[in-house]
Amino acid sequence: MIDLAxxxxxxxxxxxxxxxxxxxxxxxxxxxxxxxxRLGVSSKRVAWDDCFNPSLFRFSLFRTTWNYFEKIxxxxxxxxxxxxxxxxxxxxxxxxxxxxxxxxxxxESAGINIxxxxxxxxxxxxxxxSITKQHNWGDIVIKPRVSAAGWNxxxxxxxxxxxxESLFQKLAQKYDMIVQPFQENIISFGELSxxxxxxxxxxxxxxxxxxxxxxxxxxxxxxxxxxSPTKDQIVFAEKILQKIPFKCxxxxxxxxLDNNNNLALSELELIEPEMWFRYNRDAAxxxxxxxxxxxxx
Numbered sequence: 001m002i003d004l005a006x007x008x009x010x011x012x013x014x015x016x017x018x019x020x021x022x023x024x025x026x027x028x029x030x031x032x033x034x035x036x037x038r039l040g041v042s043s044k045r046v047a048w049d050d051c052f053n054p055s056l057f058r059f060s061l062f063r064t065t066w067n068y069f070e071k072i073x074x075x076x077x078x079x080x081x082x083x084x085x086x087x088x089x090x091x092x093x094x095x096x097x098x099x100x101x102x103x104x105x106x107x108e109s110a111g112i113n114i115x116x117x118x119x120x121x122x123x124x125x126x127x128x129x130s131i132t133k134q135h136n137w138g139d140i141v142i143k144p145r146v147s148a149a150g151w152n153x154x155x156x157x158x159x160x161x162x163x164x165e166s167l168f169q170k171l172a173q174k175y176d177m178i179v180q181p182f183q184e185n186i187i188s189f190g191e192l193s194x195x196x197x198x199x200x201x202x203x204x205x206x207x208x209x210x211x212x213x214x215x216x217x218x219x220x221x222x223x224x225x226x227x228s229p230t231k232d233q234i235v236f237a238e239k240i241l242q243k244i245p246f247k248c249x250x251x252x253x254x255x256x257l258d259n260n261n262n263l264a265l266s267e268l269e270l271i272e273p274e275m276w277f278r279y280n281r282d283a284a285x286x287x288x289x290x291x292x293x294x295x296x297x
Contacts, residue, residue: 003295004036004043005057005086007272008064013047025064028277028284032063035288041295048078054085059295061089062272069147072099089294090270094246098270101145101178103244107265110243114265115258118179119145120172128161128168131179139182142168144175155182183264185257191266192255194229194237195275195283198290201237203280204229226279236263244268249290250275 006029015022029045036043046052048065060082068075079092088095097103101119108114118131132140143153152171156164171177190208194201206227229237237253252273258264277284 002044002057003041003059004291005052005054005060006033006043006045007048007052007060007062008045009067010047010050011067012064013045013050024278028275029063031277031281031284032288035285036291039288039292041288041292049074052078052082054082057086059089059291060086061291062095064274065272068272069144069151072146089291090248090250091246094244094248094270097244097246098268099146100176101267103268104178104265107240107243107268112240112243112265113258113262115180115183115256120177120179122172122174122176124172124177128156128165128179132158132161135181137181141180141182142171143178144171145178146176181259183256183258183266185259185261189257192227192229192233193273193276194234194253194255195273195280196237196241196251196253197283197286198249198293199241200286201229201234202283202286203276204233205276205279224276226276233263240265240268244270246270249294250287 008025008029012022012025015026018026033043033045044057045063046057049067049071054060079095082088083092101117104114104117105119108117116135116137118135120126120131128140128142132138138158140156140158141153142156143151147153152175154164154167168177187209190206192204192206194204196202204227205224208223233255236255240253241248241251248270250273252269252275253265254267254269256264256266275283275287277287
């Protein structure tokens with residue numbers, strides 16, 4: 001039996017064309033595998049969506065399963081099929097909890113400042129006009145509650161609510177939705193991602209949108225650069241992890257400056273965060289060492 005499955009998806013397992021994006025994926029997975037091999041931990045990259053056999057692996061680590069939200073029913077079946085056969089790092093309960101952005105509301109109730117959030121259920125009769133009026137919001141962002149990487153994410157100006165009502169209703173017929181006020185500082189400052197491994201902050205990056213866009217992901221032309229966070233930013237990220245009801249081996253905390261210029265949680269990634277090990281190889285070492293300690297305990 002192999003110690004560890006490094007979970008990816010079919011298009012990244014044995015790609016025929018290696019774009020810069022895919023090369024980064026393969027490079028960072030190789031960094032982790034090399035360290036695992038050095039530590040005597042056997043591992044194999046496998047695709048979650050390609051007849052994955054969980055019985056072949058003692059443990060499974062999510063890496064680049066970045067299409068799960070497009071195949072959410074299949075993903076839930078995958079999780080259920082793995083139950084009792086392989087042990088997830090992070091734990092299964094944290095994965096299911098982190099899938100739905102309802103976790104933002106839970107963390108807000110625990111005292112964490114978040115980007116203000118309104119959640120709707122699928123087929124909700126609420127309109128964008130009624131939601132923005134309720135909260136006195138201007139420009140907004142909408143997206144499905146189960147999503148990632150800017151998928152089905154739309155920036156809607158206050159002056160174009162009516163024109164975009166049909167878009168919102170079309171999405172709301174298929175998905176539970178999240179509506180948030182647009183954060184102006186995302187344009188001027190960007191979004192900060194802080195990586196924490198085994199409870200310790202390791203490194204951070206700053207993501208900025210390309211000119212004329214609001215999405216910071218490099219999928220949409222955004223830029224990423226290493227960043228040295230302030231003590232307050234690190235403390236804010238660590239406080240968030242203290243509030244979650246799980247002990248997680250790894251996490252990425254995405255933080256913005258809200259419209260009041262306060263630190264605010266935009267997203268917490270506990271499933272398959274990109275962690276930019278290419279900017280900090282020591283973090284890949286720490287992850288491998290933490291995985292070894294976890295599976296040997």
